[in-house]
Amino acid sequence: MKELPSSPAGTPAWRGIVYPLLISAAAVGVLVAALGLGLGVPDPGGTGGAGGGPPAPGSHAGGTVLRVVAALAAVAAVATAGGWLARKLGQPPVIGEIATGLLLGPSFLAGVFPGSTELFHPAAAKPLLGLLAQVGLILFMFAVGSEFDASQLRRSGRVVVAVSQGSMIIPFVLGVLSAALVYREFAAGGIGFVPFAIFLGTAMSITAFPVLARIVQESGLARHPLGTMAMTCAAACDVIAWGALATAMAVATAGSVWGAGGTVLLAAAFAAFVLIAGRPLVRAADRWADRARVSSAARLLALLLLAFSLAWVTDLIGVHSIFGAFLAGMLVPHRPGTALTTVQTRLDSVNRRLLLPMFFVSVGMTVDLTQVTGHAGLLLAGVVAVVTAVVGKLAGTAVTARTAGLPWRTSLGLGVLLNARGVTEIVVLRAGLDAGLINQNAFTVLVVMAVLTTVMTGPALQLLKLTRRPDAGTVHEGTAPSSPPAAESAAATPAKEMEPA
Numbered sequence: 001m002k003e004l005p006s007s008p009a010g011t012p013a014w015r016g017i018v019y020p021l022l023i024s025a026a027a028v029g030v031l032v033a034a035l036g037l038g039l040g041v042p043d044p045g046g047t048g049g050a051g052g053g054p055p056a057p058g059s060h061a062g063g064t065v066l067r068v069v070a071a072l073a074a075v076a077a078v079a080t081a082g083g084w085l086a087r088k089l090g091q092p093p094v095i096g097e098i099a100t101g102l103l104l105g106p107s108f109l110a111g112v113f114p115g116s117t118e119l120f121h122p123a124a125a126k127p128l129l130g131l132l133a134q135v136g137l138i139l140f141m142f143a144v145g146s147e148f149d150a151s152q153l154r155r156s157g158r159v160v161v162a163v164s165q166g167s168m169i170i171p172f173v174l175g176v177l178s179a180a181l182v183y184r185e186f187a188a189g190g191i192g193f194v195p196f197a198i199f200l201g202t203a204m205s206i207t208a209f210p211v212l213a214r215i216v217q218e219s220g221l222a223r224h225p226l227g228t229m230a231m232t233c234a235a236a237c238d239v240i241a242w243g244a245l246a247t248a249m250a251v252a253t254a255g256s257v258w259g260a261g262g263t264v265l266l267a268a269a270f271a272a273f274v275l276i277a278g279r280p281l282v283r284a285a286d287r288w289a290d291r292a293r294v295s296s297a298a299r300l301l302a303l304l305l306l307a308f309s310l311a312w313v314t315d316l317i318g319v320h321s322i323f324g325a326f327l328a329g330m331l332v333p334h335r336p337g338t339a340l341t342t343v344q345t346r347l348d349s350v351n352r353r354l355l356l357p358m359f360f361v362s363v364g365m366t367v368d369l370t371q372v373t374g375h376a377g378l379l380l381a382g383v384v385a386v387v388t389a390v391v392g393k394l395a396g397t398a399v400t401a402r403t404a405g406l407p408w409r410t411s412l413g414l415g416v417l418l419n420a421r422g423v424t425e426i427v428v429l430r431a432g433l434d435a436g437l438i439n440q441n442a443f444t445v446l447v448v449m450a451v452l453t454t455v456m457t458g459p460a461l462q463l464l465k466l467t468r469r470p471d472a473g474t475v476h477e478g479t480a481p482s483s484p485p486a487a488e489s490a491a492a493t494p495a496k497e498m499e500p501a
Helices: 013-036 061-088 091-104 114-120 123-147 149-155 158-186 195-204 209-218 225-254 257-292 298-319 321-331 341-364 376-403 408-418 421-434 440-455 457-463 488-492
Strands: none
Touching: 061 091, 061 114, 061 123, 061 298, 061 321, 061 341, 091 209, 091 257, 091 421, 091 440, 123 298, 123 321, 123 341, 123 421, 149 195, 158 195, 158 376, 158 408, 158 440, 195 209, 195 225, 209 225, 209 408, 209 421, 225 257, 225 321, 225 408, 225 421, 257 298, 257 321, 257 341, 298 341, 341 376, 341 421, 376 408, 376 440, 408 457, 421 440, 440 457
16 A cells, blocks of 8 residues: 655755745746736637637637646646645645635635636636546546555455445445435436435445545554554445446436446446456566666556546446546556556656646536525535435444444544545546536535545544654554554454554
8 A cells, every 4th residue: 555755854844835835936927927918808709718619720729728727827826725724734635625626616716706717717728627627537546546455455354344344334325315305406307316326325435545545644543553444444445335336327327227237247347357357468568668668658658548548448338437547547556666656656746736636626616505505405405415424434334343343432533534535525426416416516515525524534533532643653642552554453453452542
């Protein structure tokens, strides 16, 4: 499992703001130049804008490209600043990036200053920015797949298996039951109850594996059995959740459960073929590339072709392109020190700092909280959804862990960790919105739920006195010494050792 690097001991604190300031300065320069050229103002008469038709060939291409670059620079700057602020507040940086996207949308900035939309999401550049957002999403899922360690699931003990199942099944069932209460308010027009209920159950049971890794690292639990068990359970939850989401997509596409059977079987067969036949081929190609000293550019091109080819195939099958990208990532596991992983890490770094924030902004531009807060029925449905999500995941995990023999405090800590939904939930919600499983109001409410469940993780861990200082062996009151990071040690650790003193 990839371990996030920590700052070297003795590094001055001021260095943490250098990168955001440099990006912000560059973005301000680009934006000033763009505004000086009049690029922040819609074209008169609507030409080149939304609904105004395409510009004349070659006449506005340079201006459109400049708007795209200016928007990317602006989004990268505010997202980086948001991530830095979130870290200062004790939250994972991705929460700041997601919150930035929401703040730029109609709920806040765009609602007060409509002209700001032209800076961060200009109408003339929407098709290109939307495409870049989808590229960022696919590359993110590719990175998630590459960081997924299936060997941990094979090594995990009975406690981890039981907790993983409980942390998925209980919130899933509660989500399906709550679907009857919110169907009228949350279901998209024309969608049947069955696919909607499956999707809502899946949304309630998601755990954000990438965000959880950051939370575990920054809470000082990376080498503690609690953190290791949480990561292993989250990996198992990912497998179940993607399968449930694929089923919901297939039912929605086919129109019935029986009609979806063929789609699900085809997707499962494709995934099995890719994982069984693809891994040896990728490893053989990697060894050949090392011997032939293939350039980094060629390796990068191969990774992009792999990710987008499999994304295209799964989209044709009828599940979603994110599944193909996830499968592609599983074919290219993270192995630090290799040339391929170096290229992969650089690609992921560029994506997370440039393209993925554009995805967050595209999400934020579709979330309008004012449409929900003024509707009593939607507010009630939102409360039902948030309570179901938190109680189902937290209580389901904690009760299952306690039943499996873990102490109450550790069981609650595990529930708190697995309750974090983060960006993975938003990816799933966007897929459901695009597939016509939920409407815009449901998307808005569930995005807020994803943010709330992630934000509460850090404070809840501190309340349970389960956090550890990342420095040399000092622990907060109520924490135990560090333990080996192996998954099997977490599964086999006796209950009294899992409970912090």
